[in-house]
Amino acid sequence: MSNSEVESPWYAEFPEPKATATTITRITLLSWMTEGKLAGKDFVLVDLRKADYEGGTIRGSINLPAQSLYPTIPSLYNLFSSAGIPTVIWYCGSSGGRATRAASWFADYIKHQNDVKMESDILEGGIKGWAKAGPEYVGLMNAYNPSSWQ
Template sequence: MPGTESTTIPWHAAYPTPDTVVKATSREEVLELMKQGAKDYILVDLRRADHEGGLIRGSINLPAQSVYPSIPTLYRLLKAAGIVKVIWYCASSRGRGPRAAAWFDDYLAKCGEADMQSLILSGGIKGWVKAGDEYVSWMDEYDASVWTRE
């Protein structure tokens, strides 16, 4: 029946398209930061409905849908804490991760911030888990059954 088609607008359409493309960082680089005990970075897990199976140790969960309006506050908190690397990830880091990282990077540029980086975790949490036992050992609340589902 014409005119009854449902058009679903993605959640991110309510916000501006990011101006930048953000650099990715590898899971090897992140693991090295963790092993060194670095305190000047933070991992941000952007999953919401798919937030299961654990998260990379020390991550905060900030669902992607809540990021854009929170950026000024998040920036102030991270700056005050001495954070120099904000590493964003979602399931695969192909949608929410790059978008949130770019929004944050745009805000850094607008503020003239040169000491803080916004980065994407290449491969997201799925890539982290697939990398094997060493990576999984650096997760909180890891549930292997979630990652073995077909």
């Protein structure tokens, strides 16, 4: 590729999201997890990292790299809806790019389905914020590697 050619971002082939997804704070998610709400039953956590998937993940998360997410949204919605999942929480490294886009695409789809029972949320601060927030957060991570967060 020459210097004059610019590679399009991974999401360029997909439509811009119309909805603005809401944000859930780490404090709220921590309280859900410590008060007995279960990932996979009461909410779904989606880790969107691919190449930067390292250092651990929040317990109960599923890994769906953002680059392959858009075409799977209808199937994901059907699975989550059939299971009665009320909240889908999306995160990536900082939740500023991939998570915002994915949560908004999913919110668009929820709205398109006229579903008022499910919501699509962005985890404030992403996995970086979670891993650096203290021992109560790190204690709820699988495969935590402290050197990845320094």
